[in-house]
Amino acid sequence: MSISNHHRSNSDGKQRRLFPFWQSSTNNLQFQSNNSNENGVVSTGRSSNKLSSVAKSLLPARRRLRLDPANNLYFPYEPGKQVRSAVRIKNHSSSHVAFKFQTTAPKSCYMRPPGGVLAPGESLIATVFKFVEQPDKNEKQLDQRSKVKFKIMSLKVKEGTDFVPELFDEQKDEVVVERILRVIFLNADRPTPALEKLKHQLAEAEAELELRLRRKPQVDTGPKVVGQGLVIDEWKERREKYLARQQVEAVDLM
Numbered sequence: 001m002s003i004s005n006h007h008r009s010n011s012d013g014k015q016r017r018l019f020p021f022w023q024s025s026t027n028n029l030q031f032q033s034n035n036s037n038e039n040g041v042v043s044t045g046r047s048s049n050k051l052s053s054v055a056k057s058l059l060p061a062r063r064r065l066r067l068d069p070a071n072n073l074y075f076p077y078e079p080g081k082q083v084r085s086a087v088r089i090k091n092h093s094s095s096h097v098a099f100k101f102q103t104t105a106p107k108s109c110y111m112r113p114p115g116g117v118l119a120p121g122e123s124l125i126a127t128v129f130k131f132v133e134q135p136d137k138n139e140k141q142l143d144q145r146s147k148v149k150f151k152i153m154s155l156k157v158k159e160g161t162d163f164v165p166e167l168f169d170e171q172k173d174e175v176v177v178e179r180i181l182r183v184i185f186l187n188a189d190r191p192t193p194a195l196e197k198l199k200h201q202l203a204e205a206e207a208e209l210e211l212r213l214r215r216k217p218q219v220d221t222g223p224k225v226v227g228q229g230l231v232i233d234e235w236k237e238r239r240e241k242y243l244a245r246q247q248v249e250a251v252d253l254m
Contacts, residue, residue, distance in 0.1 A: 064093040064154045065118075065178045073150060073181045074198050076188035079134045086201035087181070089152070090123035096159050099178070100168055101126070102151040108133075109148065112209075117163045125205040130183070146183035154178050 068088040075085045091097045100115040108131045116124070128150065154176050155168055168175050186195045 062176075063178050064091060064095075064097045064156065064176065065099060065152065066090045066092045067152065067179055067181075069181075071179065071181065072184045073128055074184050074186050074194050075128075075130055075132070076195065076198070077132065077185035078188055079132050082129055082131045084202055085128040085130070085183075086125050086198060086205050087128065088123055088125050088201065089118065091118035091120055093156070094120050096120065096157050096161065098155045098157045098161065098163055098167055100153050100155075100165060101128075102153070103148065104150075105130075105148045109150070111150075115163050115165060117157060117161055119159075125201055125208055127202065127205045127209075132185075146185065148183045150181040150183075152178045152181065 066089075068090075073085040073087060075083045077083075089099060096117055096119055098115065098117045101111040103109045103111075110129050112127045112129070113124075118124070130148070153168060155171060155174055157167065161167070184194075186192060186198070188195070
């Protein structure tokens with residue numbers, strides 16, 4: 001026997017010994033594949049649905065609003081006075097978006113407006129009012145940070161929807177927490193870029209408010225007399241109702 005024939009016979013023998021194993025493995029894989037095709041259609045769909053739901057829960061929610069400032073609310077530090085801050089809110093999505101404020105201090109803070117609906121590309125400047133308490137003896141005269149926080153939430157709505165706070169209760173699953181804003185105090189006697197920007201935004205907010213009031217039809221906004229000698233300030237009544245609702249809705253944002 002020649003060397004070439006000897007090698008050929010050895011290789012043929014190895015193939016004969018390996019082939020049954022390879023064939024059984026192939027048949028086993030083919031059987032598993034056929035079995036999964038016959039019985040695994042529903043399970044595959046269920047597993048893919050589970051994976052997609054898990055993946056969605058892990059993905060961060062896409063923000064619909066752009067805020068300026070993005071993370072903080074700046075207030076001039078004036079103890080014993082009510083001070084103001086401002087934040088520009090812009091809808092950069094392709095749909096109408098409702099927004100709503102919440103705060104951890106509803107008794108000392110309120111927002112104007114407390115919520116609203118923005119068309120795609122529309123923006124406004126919201127004014128935030130806060131009463132600054134006198135510092136305790138153990139506190140610094142100017143503590144730049146405060147424990148008070150504001151949460152801004154958004155909700156996709158249809159065009160023509162009027163803002164009511166109940167929208168966010170009715171569609172809780174669709175609500176997105178846009179930002180949690182922290183309160184930062186600024187030295188009112190020391191000019192800084194942040195303080196100058198705040199003054200500019202507050203002036204813009206007043207101009208926007210005046211423009212909106214001019215566009216609205218004139219209505220009697222004076223006090224309403226109910227019964228004989230009983231005068232009810234409607235704004236104060238709405239304010240008290242709003243504070244009560246905010247106090248119930250306020251959450252710990254720590």
